[in-house]
Amino acid sequence: MIVGNEKKINILRQIIKSNNIPHAMIFSGPEMIGKKKIAIEFIKNIFCEDLCGECYFCKSIENNPDINIISPVEGNIEIEEIRKAKERLSLKPYYNKIKTLIIDDSHLMKSDAQNALLKMIEEPKGDTLIIFITPFREMLLKTIRSRAQEIKFSLVGNEEIEKYLISLGASSKKAKEISLISSGQIGKAINFFEDKSKMDFFNKSIEDIIFLSRSSINQRFQYAEKLKDDKIKIIEILDIWERFLRREILLKVFNYKSSVNYSLKKTKELIDELEKIKYMIESSNVNKRMAFESLLIKL
Ligand SMILES: [Zn+2]
Incomplete structure (x- = not known):
């Protein structure tokens, strides 16, 4: 379940409906508000139009060879990881839809790693989508920013967080207490609760x-x-x-x-x-x- 940022999620739905999926996107906005989760849902939605929750694509992204995710290791994203991902991206899609790459905390790529991706974005071959997730958009190269469609996500409202925590089984007192210290970061709220x-x-x-x-x-x-x-x-x-x-x-x-x-x-x-x-x-x-x-x- 995704909490908050409804308007932005509607924009993403429209993008899928219009069948006009960009080659590069930036999901920016504060940390721990669910950007990665939204990116994964978005990509699942490309594979399964109804997001049925039941089918092969909805159930697992790990087994879908067309979905690649890079996350930092000890605060770094090595260029080698980017090179490998680029190779996988250059193959034909396995499921005849699209090849995707999500880069979480993408600002942690040094400029050589970012540059390595630039060409793919400038002259995309076939159906590829790279999603850069970051709370620090300014740290992405200007050339990437200018070519990517950016979606700016925002903090989640306290009430939404409270409601969600209650749905997870929190008492209303606990939900209020946690929402107050989570300052709109739904991911933090869930961590505090769990x-x-x-x-x-x-x-x-x-x-x-x-x-x-x-x-x-x-x-x-x-x-x-x-x-x-x-x-x-x-x-x-x-x-x-x-x-x-x-x-x-x-x-x-x-x-x-x-x-x-x-x-x-x-x-x-x-x-x-x-x-x-x-x-x-x-x-x-x-x-x-x-x-x-x-x-x-x-x-
Ligand atoms: Zn499905």
């Missing part, structure tokens, strides 16, 4: 930022030390802190008691800084610990 340790990690990270905001420089460095260069964990923590600070702004604006002693101005500055650091860690080879430390000092 995996208690995610919820614990979330709460722990909030405790950490409150603690750090009152602690000595040494304690801050120790905190960074503990995380080493664990990019995925650092990004996860920064993500939680960002949401925490955004909520802090609301609390301050409405004069509720907030958890940290920051002024409104300082909270906003921290959010900007946090976004900057997150982008740096995500997109370049900066020393992650140093970048993270530079933020910790400002907390």
Whole structure:
């Protein structure tokens, strides 16, 4: 089941109906809102017009040789993976429909890997479709962006998330609690619901930022030390802190008691800084610990 982004999904249905499927598409928008899931449904829909849920195509994408999916391994997409996928894409479709390639977190391709795909997009041979999924569209080459049809997905509304969680068996209290901390990211909401340790990690990270905001420089460095260069964990923590600070702004604006002693101005500055650091860690080879430390000092 797909939650949210109804208008965009209608556009995708129209594309299939019109039988005018582009050779390249970009599915952009925030993380964990279901872009990959939507891309897979879209491709299934090309193979099965009614998305019946019963047929060979609907049941499994793993066994369909015309569907290729590349996901990053340890934060990288190697050019070798792209080359192999290109070869598979150049074969005739097995099912006489279309050959497809989904590249998840496609901004993690370096420019050589992106360039390797460019020719396929500029002069497509036969029926091929490449879908670039990314929250950072700017990191795709301009030449790719200009040739791809882009669909911009957005965050999912709290009510939709709540309803969905209730349909999964959550109590309405729990559904509300989770929707409030998921900030429109349906994937996160599902994680929180299905995996208690995610919820614990979330709460722990909030405790950490409150603690750090009152602690000595040494304690801050120790905190960074503990995380080493664990990019995925650092990004996860920064993500939680960002949401925490955004909520802090609301609390301050409405004069509720907030958890940290920051002024409104300082909270906003921290959010900007946090976004900057997150982008740096995500997109370049900066020393992650140093970048993270530079933020910790400002907390
Ligand atoms: Zn089907």
